[in-house]
Amino acid sequence: MDLDAGEVIAQTKQVNDLNSLEDRQSSFTNKFKLPKTANNVRALDHMTLTGNASNVPYKKNQCTLYNDLGECFINNGYTVITDSGDYYEAVVYDGIVDLFKTIENDSLANLSLENIEHIKNITSVINSWNQDLPYRYILADYNGQYTYLKGNNPNHTPIIFIDYLVPSINVAWLWDKIFKKYGFEYSGSIFESDDFKNLWLTYPKGSENTSEILFKSTPEKWHWKKRYNAEWKTYSASYYQPEINELEVNWSENDDPERIRYLKAPQSGMYRLNISGNLGEINTAVDLVVCKNADAHGEFLAYDAIPIPEFYVAQQNIQPFTDFSTSKTFRLEEGETVCLVFRNANNKFRFWNTPLLSVTFTQLEIGQTNFTDVLSDFSIKDFLKEIIYRFGLVLYKDKNENKYEFITLTEQLTTPKSVDWSKKFARKLNEKYIYGSYAQQNWFRYKYNSEGATHNDHYIRVSNENLNESKDSIKSKIYSPESYTSPLNGLTNIYKFWEKEVVEATEENEATVSYKSLDKRFYLMRSKQVINTTRVWSMALAENTFTSKYYKETFERLSFFDIINTYYTPLKNILEKALIVNAEMFLNDTDITNFDFKKLYYIDALSGYFLVNKINNYIPGKLTKCELVRVNYSPPQTNFVLGPIVRTPSLTINNVVRLTPTTYHVGYYTNFPTRFDVLHQYSPDGVNWKTGRITVTPQQQDVLTTSVKATHFRLLYNSTKTYSNIFKLD
Incomplete structure (x- = not known):
């Protein structure tokens, strides 16, 4: 593109502006002018000329920005072009x-x-446990009907009921699919962590298996017509009036259609047919066959009518006076019918007594997981942001390729590469001590089913009385599990997908509970493998089998308290006594071209290491304003001899989570084995201390039980009378 002589393109370089937790930014140029030369008009497809059909002002136009020596400032960025009359105006983004x-x-x-779409049945659930699939059925309390039964007998095999389980999709699989679809590559150590790979996003609504019995017979009501004059015939079972029907050889379409009975599907879907009984005295073994759509013609039931419209063989070789039972699930379209036919190899047999049959025809509502439909409410942009927030990630784009590197704030601020910029420092313009848009309490918030709930929220505290008291920095689109837990194979969190509606008992009727499915509720959870022989059961589908393993939920390191303390501690340290220096620097084109935001920059005149948050309006040959954020960083020391170490016992509490008003999970670490005598102490006011009772269970380590609601906690190593820090629970 042509530029006027003397036209300067000022650049602002930034990647992740730490002024705000909500946003991620990009480098850009200031608006600059493009003269309407013939070359520029052609390049912009005659934009602004009368009658033009240019698409340039309506799209992102790929653009690369070089200096006059051929050094590349922005590669494969894009430019937005507007008209200002005598000139075009452009801004380039990267x-x-x-x-x-x-x-x-x-x-x-x-x-x-x-x-990955599937129906929920025994096979699909167990496959999600035994195969490396993108989705998994994780045992949890979803607030529907019970999903787990252990039993009082230690030898009793536990049962998992699948009808009210909800599938979850693997976050790492979704993340990878996003980047492959749009042609981007990604890297970063976080993607190899278990915290990332074992993160699951739930299906956003309850999808249960239910059933409705359409027809049910009782053995006492079964009979056949012309019982004492039966001929050698093939028989079918009726629908409207349960009986074994006999069709005469000369049956015709003009005969009573009720003479042959059928079970009809009122809607398209899945159905189950259960048949059991005892045929009593028959002169030969017979097969029980289920026929489909035979109601238009009845001749096939006569001994000489072949072939019959067989659907499937329900039971083979039924012997006299022998109990049998069969069940099958199948699909029927609306209006299709089935009926029962007994037969043997030569189509001749005789019932001497009335067969005792129990027939049940059930319509099934099988949970159908359609991820495409339900995930249409979750934008990819919001999904990426949820993951970026959750791991405290910073993004860096490769200049020459569509590759993104993601590093954690811990990696950037505690183990970075550093550069000495002391010689580039010109002068300090000013200092600021209030950083960006932060408040004293910067809240990270989940969504909740109950109004006013906050139990998994937490905040980054900034000790600066000149800031506003509070603000919501991150407002997640993910729902939090409930504040209370459920005793399901140990304590489990409750991820509400059904609302229970209880109808109280009356003199005439017992109390009933119905379950209303909830919608548009995304949760995040992790899964933990359980090795144990367990029966897997669908009450609605009347199916069951055994599995040697399954997965149950855990919410470990997913509360915002844990997330902030795991991934945002370095940022908390920066904000605690924030120092932001606006300085002028001697920068040149090479500095801008090769600038690396991942590094820390040492400036001797300022006696410290700094994160360069922003380079403002770089113009070649002029001093450039830079926003520098002080980082408490000390480079690793080398070439020194380490003297003898005398270890003093130390204990540090790093988090406390209130489980109930008088039970707490205390997280801590020590520099000695924890099998030694460590006492947990608590106080309601920080003055009066008591020693609490500790319970250790497989589900929750170090559960402290107190006699009063506590706000202060400490540990005591009794052998040396060493105390830990005092942890105050807000």
Whole structure:
């Protein structure tokens, strides 16, 4: 593109502005002018000329920005072009905007998820435990009907009921699918962590298996017509009036259609047919066959009518006076019918007594998981942000390729590479001590089913009285589990997908409970493998089998308290006594071209290491303003001899989680084995201390039980009378 002589393109370089937790930014140029030369008009497809059909002002136009020596400032960025009359005006963008612009109008439903859609049955549930699938049925309390039964007898095999289980989709699989679909690559150590790989996003609504009995017979009501004059015939079972029907050889369409009975599907879907009984005295073994759509003609039931419209063989070789039972689930379209036919090899047999049959025809509502439909409410942009927030990630785009590196704040601020910029420092313009848009309490918040709930929220505290008291920095679109737990194979969190509606008992009727499915509720959880022989059962489908393993839920390291303390501690340290220096620096084109935001920059005149948050309006040959954020960093020491170490016992409490008003989970670490005598102490006011009772269970380590609601906690190593820090629970 042509530029006027003397036209300067000022650049602002930034990647992840730490002024705000909500946003991720990109480098850009200031607006600059493009003269309407013949070359520029052609390049912009005659934009602004009368009658033009240019698409340039309506799209992102790929752009690369070089200096006059051929050094590349922005590679494969994009430019937005507008008209200012005598000139075109342009702004060039680079960095992560490219990623977010590409996906901004798409939802997770755009990821072609058809290959993981399935019906919920015994096979699909167990496959999710035994195979490396993108989805998994994780045992938890979803607030529907019971999902687990252990029994009082230690030898009793536990049972998992699948009808009210909800599938979850693997976050790492979704993440990878997003980047492959849009042609981007990604890297970062976080993606190899168990915290990332074992993170699951739930199906957003309850999808239960239910059933409705359409027809049920009782053995006492079965009989046949012309019982004492029966001929050698094939018989069918009736629908409207349960009986074994006999069709005469000369049956015709003009005869009473009620003479032959059928079970009809009122709607398209899945059905189950259960048949059991005893045929009593018959002169030969017979097969029980289920026929389909035979109601239009009845001749096939006569001994000489072949072939019959067989659907499936329900039971083979039924012997006289022998109990039998059979069950099969199948699909019927609306209006299709089935009936029962007995036969043997030569189509001749005789019932001497009335067969005793029990027939049940059931319509099934099987949970159908259609990820494409339900994930249309979750935008890809929001999904990426949820993961970025949850792991405290910073994004860096490769200049020459569509590759993104994700590093944690811990990696950037505690183990970075560093550069000495002391010679580039010109002068300090000013200092600031209030950083960005932070408040004293910067809240990370989940969504909740109950109004006013906050139990899994937490905040980054900034000890600066000049800031506003509180703000919501992160407002997640993910729901939190309930504040209370459920005793399901140990304590489990409750992820509410059904609302229980109880109808109280009256003199005439017993109390009943119905379950209303909830919608648009995304939860995150982790799964933990359980090795144990367990029966897997669907009450609705009347299926069961055994499994040697399954997975149950855990919410470990997913509360915002845990997330902040795991991934945001370095940022908390920066904000605690924030120092932001605005300085002028001697920078050149090479500095801008090769600048690396991942590194820390040492400036001797300022006696410290700094994170360069932003380079403002770089213009070649002029001093450049930079926003520098002080980082408490000390480089590793080398070439020194370590003297003898005398270890003093130390204990540190790093978190406390209130489980109930008088039970707490105390997290801590020590520099000695914890099998030694460590006492847990608590106080309601920080003055009066008591020693609490500790319970250790497989489900929850170090559960402290107190006699009063506590706010202060400490540990005592009794052998040396060493105390830990005092942890105050807000």
